[in-house]
Amino acid sequence: ESTQVAIIGGGPSGLLLSQLLHKAGIDTIVLERQTRDYVLGRIRAGVLETGFVELLRKSGAGARMDREGEIHHGFHIAHQGRLDRIDLARHAQGQTVMVYGQTEVTRDLYEARDAMGGRVLHEVQDVVLHDLKGAQPHVTFIHDGAERRINASFIVGADGFHGVSRKSIPADILREYEKVYPFGWLGILSETAPAAPELIYARHDRGFALCSMRNSRLSRYYIQVPLSDKAEDWSDDAFWQELKRRLPEAVAEQMETGPSIEKSIAPLRSFVAEPMRYGALFLAGDAAHIVPPTGAKGLNLAASDIHYLYEGFADYFLRGEAGGLDSYSAKALARVWKAERFSWWMTSLLHRFPDMSPADLRLQQADLDYLFSSEAAQTSLAENYVGLPY
Ligand code: FAD
Ligand code: DHB
Numbered sequence: 001e002s003t004q005v006a007i008i009g010g011g012p013s014g015l016l017l018s019q020l021l022h023k024a025g026i027d028t029i030v031l032e033r034q035t036r037d038y039v040l041g042r043i044r045a046g047v048l049e050t051g052f053v054e055l056l057r058k059s060g061a062g063a064r065m066d067r068e069g070e071i072h073h074g075f076h077i078a079h080q081g082r083l084d085r086i087d088l089a090r091h092a093q094g095q096t097v098m099v100y101g102q103t104e105v106t107r108d109l110y111e112a113r114d115a116m117g118g119r120v121l122h123e124v125q126d127v128v129l130h131d132l133k134g135a136q137p138h139v140t141f142i143h144d145g146a147e148r149r150i151n152a153s154f155i156v157g158a159d160g161f162h163g164v165s166r167k168s169i170p171a172d173i174l175r176e177y178e179k180v181y182p183f184g185w186l187g188i189l190s191e192t193a194p195a196a197p198e199l200i201y202a203r204h205d206r207g208f209a210l211c212s213m214r215n216s217r218l219s220r221y222y223i224q225v226p227l228s229d230k231a232e233d234w235s236d237d238a239f240w241q242e243l244k245r246r247l248p249e250a251v252a253e254q255m256e257t258g259p260s261i262e263k264s265i266a267p268l269r270s271f272v273a274e275p276m277r278y279g280a281l282f283l284a285g286d287a288a289h290i291v292p293p294t295g296a297k298g299l300n301l302a303a304s305d306i307h308y309l310y311e312g313f314a315d316y317f318l319r320g321e322a323g324g325l326d327s328y329s330a331k332a333l334a335r336v337w338k339a340e341r342f343s344w345w346m347t348s349l350l351h352r353f354p355d356m357s358p359a360d361l362r363l364q365q366a367d368l369d370y371l372f373s374s375e376a377a378q379t380s381l382a383e384n385y386v387g388l389p390y
Contacts, residue, residue, distance in 0.1 A: 001151070005026060006029055006150050008031050008127055008163060010120055016109060018118055029120075032122050045299040046100070047296035048097060052387075056108075075199040075201065079365075081248060083200070088385060088386055097296075099214070105299075127141040128164070129164070137152055154282065157284065161290055170278075177271065181270075186229065187264055191258060203349070211247070224351055230265070236263075272333070273289065276305070277325075284309055284332075285302030291340055300387055304387075
């Protein structure tokens with residue numbers, strides 16, 4: 001069996017690329033380790049940049065997002081009992097973000113793949129990449145109990161942080177940069193009205209909190225917790241109580257609470273792997289980089305990789321030009337590092353680090369005071385939050 005581009009991983013990165021390439025007449029096969037239901041059960045990102053929104057539309061899977069997603073013109077930062085607003089549209093030349101969950105994006109992409117007859121294999125095991133620098137790159141794996149081999153001109157590693165693709169690059173070539181943060185985010189999903197019409201990021205002496213949403217009847221909340229905490233040890237009541245303590249009183253008082261329908265802890269990490277290409281292999285999305293979630297950049301950063309990769313493959317297969325693929329790693333990494341910087345900065349601005357000295361706390365406060373006293377600082381935050389240009 002053979003294809004032009006073998007894609008490892010059926011998360012948003014792999015599906016979006018497969019869908020875009022298929023529309024351009026380029027053949028792909030997607031190999032996913034989990035079942036479709038498992039992939040759709042993971043609750044992750046909720047805020048989409050304009051670049052992502054446009055790419056999803058271009059892939060032909062954007063109709064439901066355009067009907068059901070919510071455009072947000074700004075968000076709030078709660079600090080020192082105040083609730084200050086970042087006006088995205090005003091500071092980022094009219095640009096906005098779309099609130100629409102990663103779960104829904106993934107569902108729409110699966111449906112679009114089905115409708116086009118795209119090949120997506122689920123529950124594949126023991127994926128191994130071969131001959132990445134040689135004449136016949138290929139992938140072997142087990143599917144339905146049988147060993148299979150797919151030859152491909154190129155292989156895309158879109159298999160997330162724990163995938164096999166990045167590990168297939170020799171250690172003397174791969175450089176990995178990592179920063180692990182001394183806390184995690186405990187998140188819940190609940191069928192309640194959002195606390196406010198726009199997101200609220202809260203800095204509090206007890207730790208960070210975030211009020212987000214999926215739609216008018218589905219809320220998503222996060223609180224910073226020690227890495228030693230377990231989600232099972234947090235009752236819903238304990239969660240709501242701690243969340244409210246970290247929010248301005250006016251918000252906490254009128255907030256609707258209810259049972260959680262999902263509860264999990266995510267660790268926070270900054271991670272970049274360089275280069276993002278090795279021979280026939282191209283890394284994309286979480287396979288190559290992780291940001292701490294504070295700036296809502298994880299999924300959006302996957303989208304810019306897919307954009308560059310799609311352009312590179314289109315140049316190669318449709319116009320016979322290899323330049324786009326040759327410059328992929330450098331182009332993608334330039335944007336990746338800027339998103340890493342922004343996510344690190346926003347995390348540092350809003351979290352309570354266990355080892356903060358009184359001086360660190362005053363500097364953090366000054367960072368926030370400066371932000372809301374300076375149009376330039378708000379512009380900088382806004383242009384990063386809506387997404388830097390591709
Ligand atoms: P993934 O979504 O990880 O998809 C990779 C796919 O590859 C998976 O389906 C996996 O099953 C499959 N796979 C792995 N190994 C193999 C293998 N060996 N063979 C075949 N298939 C394989 N971002 C935000 O912006 N906001 C958030 O709130 C947020 N919360 C997050 C919470 C968690 C717990 C995690 C892990 C991430 C979160 N992110 C968040 C980041 C965002 O979800 C990711 O950036 C996004 O999912 C990246 O998409 P991806 O397709 O590159 O990787
Ligand atoms: C969500 C997650 C984020 O990390 C963020 O910055 C904003 C929203 C969310 O899951 O809704």
